[in-house]
Amino acid sequence: MTVLEQMGANAKQAARVLMNAGSKKDEALLAIAKALRDNAQAIIAANKIDLDNGRAAGLTDSLLDRLKLDDGRIEGMAQGVEQVASQPDPIGKIIEGRTLKNGLMIEKITVPMGVIGIIYEARPNVTSDAAALCLKAGSAVILRGGKEAIHSNTAIMDVMRDAIASVGLPRDCAALVTDTTRQSATELMQLSDYLDVLIPRGGAGLIKSVVENAKVPVIETGVGNCHVYVDESADIAMAAEIIFNAKTSRPSVCNAIETVLVHQAVAEKALPAIKAALDKKHVEIRGCDKTRAILGDCVVPATENDYAVEFLDYILAVKVVDSLDDALDHIAKYSTGHSESIITNDYNAANKFTSCVDSAAVYVNASTRFTDGGEFGLGAEIGISTQKLHARGPMGLNELTSMKFIIRGNGQIR
């Protein structure tokens, strides 16, 4: 058995206990929160090694900031775990049921996934956030973070495993893959005897690698090439405000927009208003010929690739379209199925857009930035699914569960 196979086997055993652990799960979460606070200095010391190594390896200031832990951030992690503890238990809910004519009583009930694998990058707070959600959902979890955060993650995981054991649950309810080579990631993606589901959290490169290599069921998350379409009938001021918000309030996240489509009938009026808003944050506009004809040479000519990529930066692609249908075609071609919004005052255009756009979240007259578990009222979020199986859009505790049928009879045969 390889190290990872052993880890998988241990997690599978732990999952059998966790499956019916009931309120023990909340005890464990509260113990974790306390332990994170009690061991804050040790975690910060480990984090300092990662920061020193990161600086030596030339990480950008923005990456170093994501990596950094301090008292405030550890308090935030502890509070996050407590919030998960305070949510209702997603396990054991009877979703539906009926009595069949032959007297069989059948019910469909929520159950844990079993063993959940999570591959993530950079930020060490994900280690406690993700483990807490999986624990609460009754599943054992195997985490594999990025090599930049390995000392921080190891320290956090040690604290969590001790806390889990302190309430009498198996330590292996949570585990960290400490081998941060590419091989260990690939092996985790292929641990089909032990993993019930794998959730990659990261950029397009990680998602691509998972699609290429995974042999376990996967929930793809997070790649968002999101669009706002400004319809012929749009309130131009609202359009400019929503576009400014969706592009600039946090450009590095997946629900930020990357392309704006503008109906040709309002392009002359809308484009200058949109540009004026974006100029406040010095957003670079990459536009089609029609956009450039209206806004001038300050607009960089857009390439095909500009419509296909996530900039995750203060850059926006803009295209003038002939019609709503034209916009729908563009979105069907380039969208990653995350979030799209139409700005319109036309009832039929709104309905057509919401019916025809095949994305996890489809908006009318609102910013795509609302695609978020917290905003949607799902509680803490494990990620945003951009696939159509199992869960789509923001995933909270409920989306981390599976179900089974329980059938009670008195001797029925078929």
Add this chain to the structure above:
Amino acid sequence: MTVLEQMGANAKQAARVLMNAGSKKDEALLAIAKALRDNAQAIIAANKIDLDNGRAAGLTDSLLDRLKLDDGRIEGMAQGVEQVASQPDPIGKIIEGRTLKNGLMIEKITVPMGVIGIIYEARPNVTSDAAALCLKAGSAVILRGGKEAIHSNTAIMDVMRDAIASVGLPRDCAALVTDTTRQSATELMQLSDYLDVLIPRGGAGLIKSVVENAKVPVIETGVGNCHVYVDESADIAMAAEIIFNAKTSRPSVCNAIETVLVHQAVAEKALPAIKAALDKKHVEIRGCDKTRAILGDCVVPATENDYAVEFLDYILAVKVVDSLDDALDHIAKYSTGHSESIITNDYNAANKFTSCVDSAAVYVNASTRFTDGGEFGLGAEIGISTQKLHARGPMGLNELTSMKFIIRGNGQIR
């Protein structure tokens, strides 16, 4: 573009139309049913080529029987399609919704998967059954059947595509991969730019190949190493009757049992009763040492492998266990997570079994043979999922859908 990529691109275009096709879908299904009847002789003629080739290739009588189409079977296919047409539309159901404090109105609504791929073996009636379910669920479908049925499947698909086109929907709502090489199956499993989900329907070999090769989201179906556990408190006559039913009423299907576990306290009494029932159908018993000590040398010594495989035949593995916990350990080790049943009169044992067995369907005092979409009241069935993502257990129309969030606002930004 390869032939399959072109097929995928065509299906994706067709899916955009089908997504909002409403009652046109039922028109298409009724046209398909009529066309199957009208073209029965042409289909039977094509089927005769497959039968002749099959005989020449030395297919067993049982496989030839599965392959054979006649007027009665084609009428059955037509009626199956009509039944799917008569079911309620699974698309456009609002699952839940709420208004957020900021005034955003958010609803979660069922939508089609998009493009569904199905790889199946042997029986040509699956071609119309599966296509009908996918169409009704608003998804385009790409089918790839076995090479034994290629002429039958091609004839059925031609009839269906003409019928679909006759009501004004795109012909490419359904398509058949006519290349039946292993390469085409692998290419379909990796058609990630076009397929939203792949459902393999077949034996353990096919499922294994899909797990190894797929790069698209998969719903695994059908491998069932199912167990009956006879508890200390069981009604022995009921146990014998349920075991006889679950093993012999149709041994080749996935919800038939493969192993019986008997509590040691009742083994002396239960095993002879079970054997007497199974003898009526000459079931071969492969047992542990304790089983052989009770039933004698007519019982073949069971190997480790006998507990791990699906016999799909008149063969049953039997093991005497020390306790319910012992039975739970055995099931956790060998079960494929399909269906398991406990025979008991003990309230706590029943609850422990249903809580601790991690399978799609967990029974008390009933035959595992009920794990079936029709029996569960889900309508026609596309397969039985043995994985924990998306759908688990029998999958009907609802399990062939995805969902999206629609959010209506009046200028909200975050």
